Amino acid sequence: MKSLENLKQFGQGHSLWQDAWTRLSRNKAAVLGLITLICMVLLAVSAGWLTPYSYETQDLALGATPPSAAHWLGTDTLGRDLLTRLLYGGRVSLMVGFLATAVALIIGVSWGLVAGYIGGRVDHVMMRIVDILYAMPFTIFIILLMVVFGQNIFLLFLAIGAVEWLTMARIVRGQVLTIRHQEYIDAAITMGLSSNVIIWRHILPNVLGPIIVYTTLTIPNVILLESFLSFLGLGIQPPHSSWGALISTGVDTMEEYPWLLIYPGCVLSLALFSLNFLGDGLRDALDPRTAKN
Amino acid sequence: MRSIPARQRTDSLSLLTVNNLSISFQSRAGRIIAVDGASFELEPGKTLGIVGESGSGKSVLCYSLLGLLRSPPAIIEKGTALFDGMDLLTLPEHRLRMIRGNRIGMVFQDPMTSLNPYLSIGKQVIEPLCLHRQISRKTAWGIAIQALEEVGLDGPARLMNNYPHQLSGGMRQRVMIAMAMINKPEILIADEPTTALDVTIQAQILELIKELQREKNIAVIFVSHDLGVIARIADHVLVMQHGRIVERGSANDIFQHPRHAYTRNLLASIPTGTKPHKYDPAGRNQHNVLLSVQHLKTWYDGDNSFFGGNTDLTVKAVDNVSFEVYRGETLGLVGESGSGKSTLGRSIMQLLDIKEGTITLNNQELAGLGPRQLKQARYNLQMIFQDPYASLNPRITIFDTLAEALQIRNSMSDRDLLAAVSSLLNDVGLEPAHVYKYPHEFSGGQRQRIAIARALAVKPQLIIADEPVSALDVTIQSQILELLLDLVRRHGLTMIFISHDLSVVRYMADRTAVMYRGRIVELDHTETVFNHPKHPYTQTLLSAIPVVKLTRKIENKATEITEK
Numbered sequence: 001m002k003s004l005e006n007l008k009q010f011g012q013g014h015s016l017w018q019d020a021w022t023r024l025s026r027n028k029a030a031v032l033g034l035i036t037l038i039c040m041v042l043l044a045v046s047a048g049w050l051t052p053y054s055y056e057t058q059d060l061a062l063g064a065t066p067p068s069a070a071h072w073l074g075t076d077t078l079g080r081d082l083l084t085r086l087l088y089g090g091r092v093s094l095m096v097g098f099l100a101t102a103v104a105l106i107i108g109v110s111w112g113l114v115a116g117y118i119g120g121r122v123d124h125v126m127m128r129i130v131d132i133l134y135a136m137p138f139t140i141f142i143i144l145l146m147v148v149f150g151q152n153i154f155l156l157f158l159a160i161g162a163v164e165w166l167t168m169a170r171i172v173r174g175q176v177l178t179i180r181h182q183e184y185i186d187a188a189i190t191m192g193l194s195s196n197v198i199i200w201r202h203i204l205p206n207v208l209g210p211i212i213v214y215t216t217l218t219i220p221n222v223i224l225l226e227s228f229l230s231f232l233g234l235g236i237q238p239p240h241s242s243w244g245a246l247i248s249t250g251v252d253t254m255e256e257y258p259w260l261l262i263y264p265g266c267v268l269s270l271a272l273f274s275l276n277f278l279g280d281g282l283r284d285a286l287d288p289r290t291a292k293n
Numbered sequence: 294m295r296s297i298p299a300r301q302r303t304d305s306l307s308l309l310t311v312n313n314l315s316i317s318f319q320s321r322a323g324r325i326i327a328v329d330g331a332s333f334e335l336e337p338g339k340t341l342g343i344v345g346e347s348g349s350g351k352s353v354l355c356y357s358l359l360g361l362l363r364s365p366p367a368i369i370e371k372g373t374a375l376f377d378g379m380d381l382l383t384l385p386e387h388r389l390r391m392i393r394g395n396r397i398g399m400v401f402q403d404p405m406t407s408l409n410p411y412l413s414i415g416k417q418v419i420e421p422l423c424l425h426r427q428i429s430r431k432t433a434w435g436i437a438i439q440a441l442e443e444v445g446l447d448g449p450a451r452l453m454n455n456y457p458h459q460l461s462g463g464m465r466q467r468v469m470i471a472m473a474m475i476n477k478p479e480i481l482i483a484d485e486p487t488t489a490l491d492v493t494i495q496a497q498i499l500e501l502i503k504e505l506q507r508e509k510n511i512a513v514i515f516v517s518h519d520l521g522v523i524a525r526i527a528d529h530v531l532v533m534q535h536g537r538i539v540e541r542g543s544a545n546d547i548f549q550h551p552r553h554a555y556t557r558n559l560l561a562s563i564p565t566g567t568k569p570h571k572y573d574p575a576g577r578n579q580h581n582v583l584l585s586v587q588h589l590k591t592w593y594d595g596d597n598s599f600f601g602g603n604t605d606l607t608v609k610a611v612d613n614v615s616f617e618v619y620r621g622e623t624l625g626l627v628g629e630s631g632s633g634k635s636t637l638g639r640s641i642m643q644l645l646d647i648k649e650g651t652i653t654l655n656n657q658e659l660a661g662l663g664p665r666q667l668k669q670a671r672y673n674l675q676m677i678f679q680d681p682y683a684s685l686n687p688r689i690t691i692f693d694t695l696a697e698a699l700q701i702r703n704s705m706s707d708r709d710l711l712a713a714v715s716s717l718l719n720d721v722g723l724e725p726a727h728v729y730k731y732p733h734e735f736s737g738g739q740r741q742r743i744a745i746a747r748a749l750a751v752k753p754q755l756i757i758a759d760e761p762v763s764a765l766d767v768t769i770q771s772q773i774l775e776l777l778l779d780l781v782r783r784h785g786l787t788m789i790f791i792s793h794d795l796s797v798v799r800y801m802a803d804r805t806a807v808m809y810r811g812r813i814v815e816l817d818h819t820e821t822v823f824n825h826p827k828h829p830y831t832q833t834l835l836s837a838i839p840v841v842k843l844t845r846k847i848e849n850k851a852t853e854i855t856e857k
Contacts, residue, residue, distance in 0.1 A: 182683050182684075183678040183679070183680060183683040183684035184683065184684050184685055184686045186639075186642075186644055186676070186678065186684075187676065187678065187684055187744070187747065188686075189644060189671075190642050190643075190644065190671055190674065190675060190676050191671065191672075191675070191697070191698055191701055191747075191751055192667075192668040192669070192671035192672055192701055192751075193697070193701070194668075201686075201689070201697075202686050202689075205686075205688040205689075206686070206687065206688055286688070287687075287688070288687065288688060288731040288733065289687060289731070289733045
């Protein structure tokens with residue numbers, strides 16, 4: 001039992017997630033990204049307490065004013081405080097970004113995992129369904145949903161997610177197909193592990209890299225998609241706003257009132273940068289091979 | 294400018310003189326020296342064999358001679374390589390290009406990837422011709438046909454219009470050699486040219502290189518990890534270890550009187566002879582049958598389209614195979630690539646769907662089992678895979694990998710688990726201290742030990758080892774073989790040992806089955822198979838093994854059996 005005593009001094013084993021967290025916390029860019037995102041969420045959530053203004057009260061007499069002590073980021077053409085609108089808009093944008101992506105992630109990853117792992121005819125049928133959905137015109141699909149179910153912000157999340165999962169499913173399936181033929185999967189099968197365990201323990205952790213990278217690309221995509229739909233009158237309606245909507249109105253008055261474009265643009269860019277840093281950091285952290293010893 | 298010693302400048306005998314060459318690689322972890330002060334001379338018409346294990350720097354050395362190393366990360370620290378008064382290491386790219394494929398030809402290891410799949414053979418073979426000589430494509434085409442004929446390819450005119458995928462591995466390597474030789478080079482560099490080939494094809498390619506060399510009087514640098522191959526082809530031999538040339542001499546000297554400890558170790562690592570402890574033949578009786586395979590057929594459908602396969606493309610990978618394995622014995626399964634030996638192993642493991650026949654383990658028929666019973670039956674069957682880099686999940690620590698296997702039958706307390714894992718690691722000769730590391734932190738040999746531990750953890754009745762040592766260096770290979778033999782003896786394991794390497798099977802197996810085109814053509818006691826082979830294919834196979842003992846070199850009797 002001497003070996004057992006020796007073993008103890010190496011401490012407890014760590015799970016993949018614990019190890020990943022340790023590695024992530026050593027990556028400065030990723031930690032910075034994470035903190036920025038958390039701050040953004042907190043600010044958006046507590047918007048009501050942070051500013052004395054309301055996002056919808058207009059002050060037509062004030063009109064568009066440049067940043068000042070009273071209005072830190074200035075006001076828009078209707079005299080509404082831009083900072084307030086950005087904070088409230090953040091609620092919508094971040095919610096759309098995370099929820100719609102989560103929907104895409106859940107459907108896409110499970111769809112891809114199942115199709116890739118089972119393979120054969122099941123795979124054929126599942127991927128043809130994806131192909132058919134790909135061929136559907138996105139805008140018409142959303143309009144259809146809105147017409148049938150009425151305008152509803154959560155429906156919007158679902159609708160966007162339901163479109164974005166297609167690419168995710170394809171990426172995951174492709175990865176699973178290559179990993180499926182690795183010998184450690186054969187070893188797991190011959191050990192008598194159930195398909196569930198094999199998918200969760202042996203396949204999923206090995207496809208996380210591409211999933212995370214694609215997720216960080218999907219979130220900004222979704223945020224911009226929302227502003228596009230709002231522009232068409234299908235998304236968020238005034239007086240509510242979102243970052244995307246603020247930017248698109250800012251573009252209209254870019255020459256007279258540049259701050260209406262610059263600040264929302266900066267906030268969106270900051271969010272996207274943070275996401276990318278965090279995504280890269282997560283991808284590296286989840287791969288034990290990149291660990292520095 | 295580098296100063297060139299006068300002795301070398303006047304040395305007319307040497308075609309290529311490499312002097313004190315050092316190459317390093319810049320990596321995140323720091324500078325790694327790949328070649329450390331290598332010096333050698335290459336004489337016209339002679340073959341210089343460079344032998345060493347993976348990472349010994351032998352390939353880097355060859356690549357540097359043609360300026361094929363990418364820099365960064367590679368840095369040529371110092372040294373010269375004089376060829377016809379030019380230093381190949383400092384020659385500008387445009388002058389190097391005039392030498393590459395013209396005065397120095399090169400053949401690479403993998404014939405499957407070194408030809409462009411989108412270009413016909415003809416277009417690729419005439420490329421070096423058109424590049425280096427001012428001739429019309431039509432003339433070049435004619436010369437290319439002749440070159441293909443010289444390397445022993447049938448119907449060269451027709452082959453010119455074929456694409457690489459239509460050719461077998463051996464044929465492709467012949468094409469590569471034809472390309473390398475087409476401009477009548479003075480030097481041919483062959484980097485592991487037969488490693489990816491079957492043993493009978495390997496014998497043919499070696500014979501071909503020797504023949505061409507004799508006819509055209511060119512110098513050959515032949516790199517290989519395989520001492521048998523080097524013994525068969527080289528006049529002079531360099532033995533490399535960790536970037537250094539540790540021993541040099543005539544082939545005869547090196548193999549008969551090795552001086553350096555590493556060379557001796559290399560030679561001693563080649564498995565020779567038979568299994569050290571014999572299986573008691575009395576064990577082979579009706580009551581002791583563990584596994585019985587009867588009339589097994591595993592076919593691959595040619596076409597996986599949605600509406601059913603095309604029967605014309607069906608491959609009969611295993612075609613009507615029957616045999617028994619008795620408790621406690623090791624059955625060797627030997628054959629070349631495509632003979633169906635791996636398919637047979639995977640069929641027994643229930644990793645592939647069989648078409649016909651029965652597989653009976655412990656009098657229990659496996660084919661008809663439901664998922665739950667199959668899971669139970671699987672505990673008794675475990676597999677050791679070929680590639681230790683692919684057979685361990687890279688995201689899970691060794692502890693988790695082994696713990697999973699240990700808890701397959703029933704779960705354990707943490708304390709018991711830790712004790713079991715550490716005793717398993719002891720069993721396969723690994724320090725328990727490594728238990729919380731990830732697979733990438735281990736060498737190939739250590740990984741294979743972990744994979745063996747995982748198979749043992751399930752406490753199977755039968756282990757199928759599918760080429761368990763063919764991805765490993767020869768010294769590591771012998772360690773793993775010793776470990777397996779030791780485990781077989783200590784735990785009374787029953788094993789099916791699959792390998793393409795006849796000497797390994799001879800060393801490991803009590804009985805040997807020879808597979809050829811999906812069938813077992815010979816199955817007998819290992820010694821009977823090796824000393825008195827009955828089937829012509831077995832005879833061909835045995836004659837093609839490169840043997841290190843130069844004095845007992847068997848002449849190549851290989852026919853074109855497998856290449857057709």
